[in-house]
C-alpha cells in the first residue's frame with residue numbers, strides 16, 4: 001500500500017463529531033499505553049502524526065485518520081488505566097462502546113496486546129465483546145523489541161490461550177521501534193479493505 005495522503009479528519013467524543021460514513025474504517029483498540037498511536041504512525045509512515053506519550057491515557061478522544069481519501073484508521077482511547085476516576089472510566093466506556101456498536105462503516109477492530117505479558121481481564125473482555133459483535137479483525141502483540149526470542153514463543157502462546165484464539169486466528173508480533181511485523185500488518189489491513197476500496201489506486 002502506498003500512503004499518499006493522511007489527514008486527521010475528525011477528533012470526536014460524541015457521534016455528531018464523527019466524519020461521514022462514506023469511507024470504511026478500521027479501529028485500533030487496546031489497553032492504555034499499549035502502543036496504539038505509535039503503531040498507527042508506523043502504518044501511516046509518519047513520525048508523530050498520531051500523538052503518543054509515555055504517560056498512559058494520552059489519547060482521550062476518537063481520532064479519525066483518513067488515508068488516500070479511501071479509508072480511515074481510527075485511534076481509540078485506551079482502557080484499563082488504573083489512575084482514572086470512575087466517572088472518567090464510564091465516560092470512556094460509553095464513548096468507545098457507542099462508536100463500536102453503532103458505526104455502520106466500521107469493518108473490523110485490530111486489538112493490541114502487550115507482548116510482554118499475558119492478556120489482562122479487560123483485554124479478554126474486550127476481545128470477547130469484539131467477537132460477539134463480529135468486529136474481531138486480528139490481534140497484534142506490541143513492543144516485541146522488549147522481549148527476547150525465547151520469550152516470544154512463550155508469550156505468544158500465552159496470549160493465544162488467554163484470548164481463546166483458534167488456530168486460524170491471526171496474532172501478529174509487532175514493534176513500532178524496529179518495525180517488526182509492519183509489512184504483514186499492512187498486508188492484513190489491505191486484506192480487510194480489499195473488498196471495500198481499491199487501496200492501491
Ligand SMILES: Nc1nc2c(ncn2[C@@H]2O[C@H](COP(=O)(O)OP(=O)(O)OP(=O)(O)O)[C@@H](O)[C@H]2O)c(=O)[nH]1
Pocket residue numbers: 030031032033034035036037038039051052053054055056057058059060076077078079142143144145146174175176177178
Ligand atoms: N519499546 C517500544 N516502545 C513502544 C512501542 N510502541 C509504543 N511504545 C512506547 O509506549 C508508550 C505508549 O505509546 P502510545 O502509542 O502513546 O500508546 P497508546 O496505546 O496510544 O496509549 P493511549 O493513547 O494512552 O491509550 C510510548 O512511550 C511509546 O514510545 C514499541 O513497539 N516498542
Ligand SMILES: [Mg+2]
Pocket residue numbers: 036037038051052058059075
Ligand atoms: Mg494513543
